[in-house]
Amino acid sequence: MIELKLKPREDRRLRAGHLWVYSNELQTDPAFRGIAPGSLCRVSDDRGKPLGTGYVNPHALLAVRILAGNAETAIDADWFARRIEAALALRQRLYDAPYYRLVHGESDGLPGLVVDRYGDWCVVQLGTAGMENLKAQVIAGLQSVLRPRGILLRNDGGLRELEGLPAYVEAVGEVPDEVELLESGVRFLAPLRAGQKTGWFYDQHDNRDRLARYVRGARVLDVFSYVGGWAIRSAAFGASAVTCxxxxxxxxxxxxxxxxxxxxxxxxxxxxxxxxLKALRRDQRQFDVVVVDPPALIKRKKDYEAGLEHYAALNRAALHLLPADGILISCSCSHHLEAEALQRILLRESRHAGRRLQILEQGAQSADHPVHPAIPETRYLKGFYCRVLAA
Incomplete structure (x- = not known):
């Protein structure tokens, strides 16, 4: 086990429950760069007092992620099974059917690991060198707890590139290209291999549940629809017509x-x-409800200004398709865009469009995507349900 020591006064964040250590917080020597990425390590403060067990990537700015607060913890298949069982207990409390995010990284004490469950199948993302090295233990833990028919490793996300890892997709057992899932009683098909990320976006489940009071008898437009989550839920709630x-x-x-x-x-x-959106405006189409739910448009801080303009342009175009008393549902999954900034965009664009806006509700990520109270980055999804009125 590699031993790493923090610089003086760099232990406060870990003691407050955070799980990350940056490279400039560690006491290092030339040998540090030679550590194999993903190696397990013990972290102590500058006086040598143990703070936890984790894994290290000496080539990443975010150098260490803590797995356990006990420096003597054995990180094996049994340890993963216990963490997965704890995560499963929450999801079984939340949902009647086995379709949810089972593991949400740091928030479930498993940094670098995402697991989405589709009944008898799991889709896994190993986002870090440490989790990649622990792949066998992750799979053994899942098989011990769930006994799934198959596990699909969708290891082709952008985080892996930052960690210096190759992209690949691999199946353990039999995994179909497409599976059926249930969301609040509505059936969907999720393309596991060819779809985005893990095949489905469970993080909007609770927000889509809110649609019922807004869409009955309405013409609904789902922008960035993917496989129609918002649109089909709207139809199930009684929308008169839906467009993706x-x-x-x-x-x-x-x-x-x-x-x-x-x-x-x-x-x-x-x-x-x-x-x-511009073509629909030229055709003088209008909708009673427009949902704008784009992918993350601000992935890095340097993309912030361009991303702001993109969010503004999308919401500006959506406003032009709504009559007075229409509903705009505007979302962002960009961690770098705070809810207050999205609200300012909505205010500014509604004023420019000669409209008055009322914010009716505010949404966040579903409860199967819990927030770690010490890690603000785990709170990323925000959504505004707005009524659009004539000025």
Missing amino acids: IDSSQTALDAARRSAALNGFEIETLRDEALDA
């Missing part, structure tokens, strides 16, 4: 099949979001 916009034909095809599973018909438009 996405740039992926694969996603739109899955949306149509999901709609058919529930006995609905939907309109799909394949195009870039802004182009599609």
Whole structure:
């Protein structure tokens, strides 16, 4: 076990419950750079008092992630099984059916690990060198607790590139290309291999549950629809018509099949979001409810200004498609965009459009994506439910 020591006065964040150590907080020597990425390590303060067990990547700015507060903990398959059992207990309390995010990284005490459950199948993302090294233990822990029919390793996310890891997709057992899931009684098809991230976005589950009071009898537009989560839930709540916009034909095809599973018909438009919104305005189309739920448009701090303008342009275009007394649901999953900044965008764009805005509700990530109280980065999703009125 590699022993690492913090510089003086760099232990306060760990003692407050944080799980990250940056490279400039460690006492290092030339040999530090030679440590194999992902190696297990023990971390102590500058006086040698143990603070925990984790894993280290000497080539990353975020050099250490803590797995356990006890420096003597054995990080093996049994340890993963215990953590997964604790995570499972929460999800079984939250949801009646086994479709949810089972493990949400740091918030479940498993930094670098994401697991989404689709009934008998799990999709796993190992985002760090440490979790990649522990792959066998992760798989053994999942098999011990859930006994899934198959596990799909979707290790092709951007975080791996920062860790110097290759991208790959690998199946353990039999995993279909597409699986059916239930969300509040509505059926969907999730493309596990060809879809985005893990195949489905469970983090909007609770926010989609809020749709019922807004969409009955309404014309609903789902922008960045992916496989139609917002649109099909709206149809189930009694929307008169639903339209999906996405740039992926694969996603739109899955949306149509999901709609058919529930006995609905939907309109799909394949195009870039802004182009599609502008075309709808030229065609004088209007909708009673517009949902703007883009992917993260600000992934790094240096993208902040460009991302702000992108969010502004999308919401500006959406406002032009809403009549007076319409509903705009505007979301952001960019951690770097605070809720207050999104609210300012909505205010400014509504004023420019000659509209008055009322914020009715504010949403966040679903409860199967818990927030670690010491790690602000685990709170990322925000959404505003707005009523749009004539000025």
